[in-house]
Amino acid sequence: MTRAPEPGEALPSISLALTRRRSVQAVAGTRDYYPVHHDEDVAQANGARTIFFNTMFFQAFIGRTACEWFGNDAFLRRLDVAMVGSAYIGTRLTAEGVVKGRREADGRDLVDVDVTLVTEDGPVVRASFAVQLPPR
Amino acid sequence: MPVITERQRALIGRESEPRDAPYVINDAMTHFWCEMVEDANPIYFDPSYARTTWLGDTFAPPPMLLTWMIAPVWPEVPRETAISRLALDDCPATVAVNAVQEYMIPLRYGDRLASTTRIDSISDEKTTRLGTGHFVSTVDTFRNQRGDVVGTHTFTLFIYRPHPAGGAP
Numbered sequence: 001m002t003r004a005p006e007p008g009e010a011l012p013s014i015s016l017a018l019t020r021r022r023s024v025q026a027v028a029g030t031r032d033y034y035p036v037h038h039d040e041d042v043a044q045a046n047g048a049r050t051i052f053f054n055t056m057f058f059q060a061f062i063g064r065t066a067c068e069w070f071g072n073d074a075f076l077r078r079l080d081v082a083m084v085g086s087a088y089i090g091t092r093l094t095a096e097g098v099v100k101g102r103r104e105a106d107g108r109d110l111v112d113v114d115v116t117l118v119t120e121d122g123p124v125v126r127a128s129f130a131v132q133l134p135p136r
Numbered sequence: 137m138p139v140i141t142e143r144q145r146a147l148i149g150r151e152s153e154p155r156d157a158p159y160v161i162n163d164a165m166t167h168f169w170c171e172m173v174e175d176a177n178p179i180y181f182d183p184s185y186a187r188t189t190w191l192g193d194t195f196a197p198p199p200m201l202l203t204w205m206i207a208p209v210w211p212e213v214p215r216e217t218a219i220s221r222l223a224l225d226d227c228p229a230t231v232a233v234n235a236v237q238e239y240m241i242p243l244r245y246g247d248r249l250a251s252t253t254r255i256d257s258i259s260d261e262k263t264t265r266l267g268t269g270h271f272v273s274t275v276d277t278f279r280n281q282r283g284d285v286v287g288t289h290t291f292t293l294f295i296y297r298p299h300p301a302g303g304a305p
Contacts, residue, residue, distance in 0.1 A: 016174065029172030031165075031206040034230075046229045047266050047298045055232040057172065059199035064175035072177045073189035076198045080236045134190045 004102070005111050011069045011097035016061065018119070020089050023051050030056035052086040053093075058125045062115055065095045066131045070111060077110065078130040084123050091119035100128070109133045138261045140270070144222055148255050152218060154279070157204045157249040166196045166245075169203065195242035201278055201287045204249050218253045218274055219295070227269040227295045234292040241286045249286065251278045256290070269296025 016022070027038050032054045035042035043051050058081055066076050087093050100112040110130045117125035159165065166180055178185045179194065186194040196204075207215065219230075243249075256273040276289040 022172065025168070025172040029169045030203050031209075032203075033209050045298070046231075055235050056199065056202060059235065059237065060169055060175070060197065061173045063197045063199040064170075064173050064177070067175075067177045067179070072179050072185075073191055075191060075242070076239055078236070078238050079199060080234070082234045083232050 005070070005099045007099055007101045009099040011065075011099065011113070013094050013096050014065050014068060015092055015094035018053060018087055018089055018091050018093050020051070023053065023089050026053055026057045029060065030054060032056055048086055049088050051089045055081060055083065058087075058117055058127070061093065061095060061117070062125075062127055062129060065097060065115065066113070066129055069097060069113070070131050070133060073134050075132045076129060077108070077132050079127065080129070081125055081127045084126055085119075085121060087117070087119050087124040088121065091121060093124070094118050109135065140258050140260060144258055147218070147221055148258060150254055152253045154250040154252050155205070157251070158206075158208055159204065160248045161196050161200075161204060161243050161245050163194075163196075163245055165203070166200065169197060169200055191242060193242075193244065195244050198239035198243065198287065199237060200243060201237060201239075201249075201289055202276070204243070205251050205276075205278070218255050219272065219293070222255070222258065222272065222295075224270060224272075224295050227297050229267065229269075229296050229298050231266060231294050231296070232291065233271065233294050234290075236290040237287060239287045241280070241284055243286060244280075247280045247286075249278050249280060251276050253277075264294065264296070266294065267296035267298040269294055 036046050037054050040050050067074055095115055095117055097113050097115045100114055102111050110132055112130050115127040116123055183194050253274055253276050256275050259271040271294055273292045278287045280286050
């Protein structure tokens with residue numbers, strides 16, 4: 001992003017297909033071997049519909065969106081992720097972001113953003129992050 | 137147990153001994169992370185780009201903090217954790233509720249992290265749509281081999297026994 005972010009501005013949505021293969025990649029990528037993220041039987045015994053994605057996967061995805069929205073050399077400073085639903089294999093995960101504001105703190109040029117991750121089942125994650133823009 | 141015990145309450149606020157990450161921060165594991173979410177940011181891998189930026193060089197994505205600390209799955213070494221010390225033995229299931237991470241310093245390749253953990257809070261027993269159990273918050277602090285704090289991770293978990301099948305309210 002080369003222009004200044006405006007409060008209230010909606011950011012372009014970014015989405016990922018949550019295939020079974022991606023759930024395997026998520027174990028390899030995050031190293032979270034908790035069985036609900038790769039074993040259907042255990043997931044269902046825990047009250048889930050099927051295999052669902054872990055918190056670190058969502059943090060990784062939001063980390064990606066932060067730099068796609070604000071530049072490859074923007075640096076994520078804070079990420080707050082609240083789990084409000086489950087992202088099951090076989091759905092599509094979409095990140096929707098809205099700029100909350102821009103502020104200066106400790107000499108840093110920060111943009112605050114609210115992000116919701118949704119699938120066809122509804123919201124999965126309500127998140128907010130602060131990303132630092134490069135010094136001018 | 138409906139309310140937490142004195143023994144559990146005594147664990148709140150105590151900082152654990154530091155534990156070393158099993159692997160140094162490395163580009164192979166970072167590639168696996170980026171492949172997973174299709175993150176093509178060149179700052180993680182391309183020094184000829186990264187060195188032209190204010191960040192000075194390549195680094196691993198900030199949210200990888202916790203991944204660097206995960207112990208090898210083989211050979212399995214039983215390990216006491218802040219959560220296992222709570223001995224919520226009647227609550228076999230765990231689900232994440234909220235996670236807040238703060239990132240102070242880029243995770244540079246070749247650095248080795250160490251982390252300490254403390255329990256911030258434990259709730260009395262509560263019932264949700266998933267089951268009955270306790271909300272537990274922990275704070276992990278991550279340092280590099282120079283002792284600099286690179287980040288923190290505050291995690292709230294619901295540790296519970298699931299409702300019997302078909303019996304969820």
